[in-house]
Amino acid sequence: MPQKMSRLFPYIARYPKPMVFGMLALVLTKAASVLTPQVLRMTIDDLTVAVSMQKLAFYASAIVALAVFGGFFRFWMRRLLIGVSRRVEYDLRGDYFEHLQTLSSSFYQRWRTGDLMSRAANDISAVRMVVGPGIMYTAETLIVTVGALGFMFAISWKLTLIALAVLPLISYVVKKFGSAIHKRFMAIQEKMSDISALTQENLSGTRVVKAYVQEDNQRDLFADENEDYYARIMRLVKLSGAFHPLLASLIGIGTALVLWWGGAMVVNGEITLGELVAFFAYLNMLSWPMIALGWVVNIYQRGAASMKRIAVVLDEEPALQDGPERFEAPVSGRIEFRDVSFSYTGNGNGARVLRDIDLVIEPGQTVAFVGRTGSGKSTLTRLVARLYDVTDGAILVDGHDVRRLSLKALRSVVGFVPQESFLFSESVGDNIAFGRAEATDNQIAEAAALAGLDGDIADFPESYATMVGERGITLSGGQRQRATIARALLVDPPILILDDVLSAVDTETEERILFQLSSVMKSRTTLLVSHRISTVKGADQICVLDEGQIVERGTHDHLIKQEGLYASLYEKQLLEEELDRI
Ligand SMILES: Nc1ncnc2c1ncn2[C@@H]1O[C@H](COP(=O)(O)OP(=O)(O)O)[C@@H](O)[C@H]1O
Ligand SMILES: [Mg+2]
Known part of the structure; x- marks a missing residue:
């Protein structure tokens, strides 16, 4: 696993219980699937000897019981493991936001807002995929592979080796495609950041765009970027579109070989019919991990790419180091x-x-x-x-x-x-109380009066509760300035x-x-x-x-x-x- 992913461990480690129980449920549900072909084998071999209603009922209920058992734990596996991934996403996004609050003005001068937002949304989601489906399918793949291969060898090592003849080819394809997919995915995320930044700048700068009649130019610019984004996605789609059929064909070759050799072995009496059927069931089971492997590799690589993009921001040092000293009261203000x-x-x-x-x-x-x-x-x-x-x-x-x-x-x-x-999209009163949330209405009104804003606020439709911005009224430049003065006065600072x-x-x-x-x-x-x-x-x-x-x-x-x-x-x-x- 790439190095950056190790940063995820502390996040996952915060949820040991759901992680452990989720894994336990995973083991149990996979055990049920791996055991099902065994019941099938016994059923066929027993029924070829003689058929009775009693036996039929017994084997049928055994298969149903296994299915119910597997289904029950499958539910808990998903619930617990996907739950952890959502918690990790939540925590990571929280840390990201909190870190953004500590960064200096110069950081925000260097970074584009749209880019930062794209990282908070798309990249954190990609990382979540690693923790949820990524870990879940890896563990599943591991258990199914070991279980199925074990039983396949037990049935016939010769037949197993024949079935696996195509394995080197498969792993070669998975690896080759995996790294190409990774590169193309990175290119997509980068373009998404560009598009977010462009959109954000156009929204904030809409007046300038209109004043200079640049709507058409901006539309063209956006269309170009969007086109490029589409082209990059299509490049990825083409690749992953070719990947799955190729994999399926390789697996198909393996199945044909097994049918040929296995059939002959049954005729020669080397294995029973039930064993051949079970063998096929296992082979079928293996094809899923093969495909899942490609997918999981994909998830990990996307996640690693995204984690890297998040880490770059998280590793930004707050330019201002906090100091240890405090003021002795009363502060004189020299x-x-x-x-x-x-x-x-x-x-x-x-x-x-x-x-x-x-x-x-x-x-x-x-x-x-x-x-x-x-x-x-x-x-x-x-x-x-x-x-x-x-x-x-x-x-x-x-x-x-x-x-x-x-x-x-x-x-x-x-x-x-x-x-x-700067005013937030909150009420006028909340904007004034920004630095002192516990202020009373009276204190807010006093600060507004000192700043010469009380008269204006009295004329607002809902007085202090009037919303500022999109969902409310637009304040004039002078009103905005006085609101920010009131905000500072409310804190009652010595300087x-x-x-x-x-x-x-x-x-x-x-x-x-x-x-x-x-x-x-x-x-x-x-x-x-x-x-x-x-x-x-x-x-x-x-x-x-x-x-x-x-x-x-x-x-x-x-x-x-x-x-x-x-x-x-x-x-x-x-x-x-x-x-x-x-
Ligand atoms: N955030 C900034 N980054 C880089 N240069 C800046 C920044 N803010 C101001 N400057 C530059 O510093 C100089 C002083 O600017 P400023 O302090 O805003 O002057 P004033 O408030 O007297 O108009 C100007 O040359 C300005 O271009
Ligand atoms: Mg100035």
Whole structure:
């Protein structure tokens, strides 16, 4: 068995009881099938001597009893063993999902969503096939082969060897076809991933597709991919379509040989008629394992290919290592940047998005970051929330290097509202309560009010219970942003990071909401990113970023007097506002 499959053992080992009893049932049901030809042999040989109703009734009931016995355990075999395979599938999918939760932002930048989803669905199913049918048919094959061959040798070793003459040919065919089938199956799974990714991207990007009138192009692209998928499946179908008839013919040759030699042996009195009939029954039984073998090999190879594709994801290290340290209560919210540099590629060679950031933010202060698009404001806030690790230097929160802190502790202290707001397909209320499921309705309403969203929610058809997304209403950009602010406020973190979170509302609304938030901001450390200078005027400290460096810092008045980048940005925005008013 390929190496990757060993990863399945711990999963199977979690269910020892159903596994053991399932195997026991398997042995019993197979024992019944292997014994049936023996009864047949006795029946024929006994009845050729003399026929009586009594004997007939006896043998008939023996065969029925064996069938009932076999059927009963067959039921339990399937129930228990298939049950284990479903449990393993469930556990594996759970682990896969859980692992996805630990992976870093950079992982999701590298991987396509559709691909990840295809692995969660198709590949995990293929692995399940190994645990269920795979193991079951292997064990069946083994027992039937050993049992049938044993009885065949007991009847006549000569006849058995004749019957097996075609065996090398059969195993050659199985092996040859098996590896070819494996390759073609891999190609199919890969194409399926591509198609999933393409579909997913088109669904998420449907507005862009429509805006650029690319529907036809995308349809053609999809048709091509789909065609290719079909072609790959057909390649597999052709191969496996040829495989089974070929196998059946080889077995047929064996049967013809046995009929010829066996018939002669009966005529010569070397074996009885009953023995010949039983022999045929066994030979027939063997043809099933031969076919099952090809199938099982197929299942294993598909499963191994799929397990490899799952393992690649499971082996992705969470880029951020959890630290051991925790905060001492009460958390003050002091933040210190010590000579921080950062590049997204994670090594010194990549372009530095942040360079030599030295900054101390005292507890309760509000520090604003302004600067052009791409100057590194968002990146800086992500580092405090530790979505990425610094490349050089260190960030300290309450004197702890964030890399040494438990991620959970850090994230419960830092309320991070990112630039891109994301809402789940849940109710508005549940979306706000995302970080604090136990919050009361009152607390949710309070947070919504602080974020300036309560008025909007009152107008929704079902207030806080209104669903967001496909099954409910579509929120405007500004409403989404305020919902994510409310989500952060509800957690009541000592440190609040707002990354240009009011970009989708007009200046007046932004100022009104920030005014409402001022009481919240007063009692905690706040990092406020905005592209509007008018909204950051009141900050204790303003940092102007340019190409990843803090080029100016100080209060609004101080920076205006400097007549540098800040002053010129301010003048430009004042002018724009005035133009807007005209
Ligand atoms: N996830 C990312 N991966 C790689 N580069 C990024 C990523 N996010 C931002 N950048 C780059 O980092 C620089 C700073 O971006 P950002 O922090 O978003 O600036 P701002 O928020 O000031 O507009 C830009 O050059 C941008 O292209
Ligand atoms: Mg930004």
